[in-house]
Amino acid sequence: MKDFVISEVQVETAVLVGLVTPFQDERKTDEYLEELEFLADTAGAEVVGKFTQKLDKENPTTYVGKGKLEEIRDYVKDHEVGMVIFDDELSAKQIRNIEKELQVKILDRTSLILDIFAMRAQTASAKTQVELAQYQYMLPRLTRLWTHLERQAGGSGSGKGGSVGLRGPGETQLEMDKRIIGDRISFLKKQLEKIDRQKATQRKNRGRLIRVALVGYTNVGKSTIMNMLAKSEVFAEDKLFATLDTTVRKVVVGNLPFLLSDTVGFIRKLPTDLVDSFKSTLDEVREADLLIHVVDISHPSFEDQIKVVNQTLADIDSSDKPTFLVFNKIDAYSYIKKDEDDLTPITRANWSLEELMNTWMAKNADCIFISAKERTNIEELRRKIYDRVRELHVQRFPYNDFLYPVYDEEDWSGEEVEQE
Template identity: 65%
Template structure:
């Protein structure tokens, strides 16, 4: 009880726009996610602002009238932070900061970077996050510190030389180079570690953030990976050795993906994503209780394509079936049109099993271990199939191993 009283959330408003490519329903979904991101970062959203526009205003993202409305609200309600759902250009952020002088102005990318900075536990994760932050910061230096725009004059400052803003840019560029070199060294070390794991089959848990990957990891491997109902609870990849029916394989839990994932993070978390690239099998975990889970699947698949891992063998694991609630509709009501949002769990099963194949779609609850034996069996069969191609004669997979015609030749090798 005392802990709740000591937590102080920043009063925040969030902002988005309705465009030709993003209708009101889609904006609501994005702002819901942005509000969860804000909560994860330590903010409390007290109001949402939106505006219909053909395209964002190149100067202030929103129209003048809407910006004035936000400015008045910020002053009257002591708002400390305004967060925009889309990434702001350096000039937009600079111009908006001049209007909203009383508070911090952030965009979605900045917010995600801040959450990553909070969550980074290891030296490697902190290095990756700092690199992404520096790459984001570099083009925005002039807008963040307006006093750096003017070159100082007076004694000792005349003649050729750098302006303060150029000096700061050079410092940030040097820092980026240093961090990249540091990451290269760690990447080599991690590559060696992956190489030292031998020829064991590698399985990677992938999926949208907060879908239950770490919970599933704990249940399968009987380990204690950090779990929390917040976004990006896991940043560092955790690898565990798992054995099912005497068949060992390596299971890795990776960082969760998200819509509009900043490109800086994809670049700086290259080595973490290498666990996905080098995996033999992907377990794509989905929170089926989330109303936008199909869009989450599409976002994850797009990122997998971007990192050239979209064609790997994959099992879709629909998690949180215990939390799934479908809308009950009156089938006699001719006005109500039944859409995918009204599907029962059985209808989703038939949909995805026909789309992926019965052996490629699973429906479980990691928390309640519901359908968990079926999950273990499917994973075992998939790993076994890969294992057979790698080790044609294996006594764990073939009870009649001793009868293999080339056993002597194989064992001598």
């Protein structure tokens, strides 16, 4: 009898490339590459090297300089690396030139995010949105790879003779590809318009309940908080973009009902095509009455992440909504305690959590510090949400305020509503 050998799945290896520019210092570039490594890990690749270069601006033909590209080429060849991932969006010209030099798969940050979105998409709505974003990214990057159908019989067609009747067969494969993709984009946009109408009807059918949306950077713990508050089973994982489809739960505290939704996480350099494609998903944020902005306080760049989320909210016309901050993962917060004789300036890396809390409380009283994992300050969070929802409900239905008593922690419950 023959023995069966189960071979291990070969993990793709990758190297990352980023730039240090007058607008992005070395510390910021390192942070971006760390995030890019997390993205690569989420996509299933193993990062084995990182390259950076100081330039005034990116090289319009090869992103990095010629010498750096040769250095990357030698490393890729010596270590048998399967792909190179660049931290910025590349043009068709850059991709073509870099591929020619490196002879391996080339990805940029946008194509990597799109790949993760394609992997994470579960519902028909998410799959349609991702496919649309992929085609919109692909269209301007099509290159003349196929010319076998090209016909130029009788000249270029600019005169009166020669090409009459041959313009159809004269269409190049590139032009055919562009036309096919253009038709597919038109079809997907129509499909999304249909999905938008269905979602609008579903939202309308929910009645006039107060809507609360969890927003924030990707991987800050929104889904964990959603599961805890709504007593649901939303997928939560320590990966980027674990949630793509908006999940909505009806939550009841005492006799006060409201809708709580978990939305897709934001990220730096989020592709414009993705924002456009996920319009119907982000509508849940646009139509919310209250936003709960979840922040991972243990992340060294959480303040930058707050700015990214605020900018994204502004981009979708939702920056003026009532919002309060929830600083999550206080159990993971760490800092470097300075020696008493250390005279170097104090930075945020040296602040204790208590000092940081006092700083933020001084700037913004409407925030709370919690650990969803350790369930620290969760009752205070629930009370805060209840008070804000009750306030909004009374504003909408001023004659019903007597129906809603003060918060009772024993009365928190949730149930699933119709999925979108």
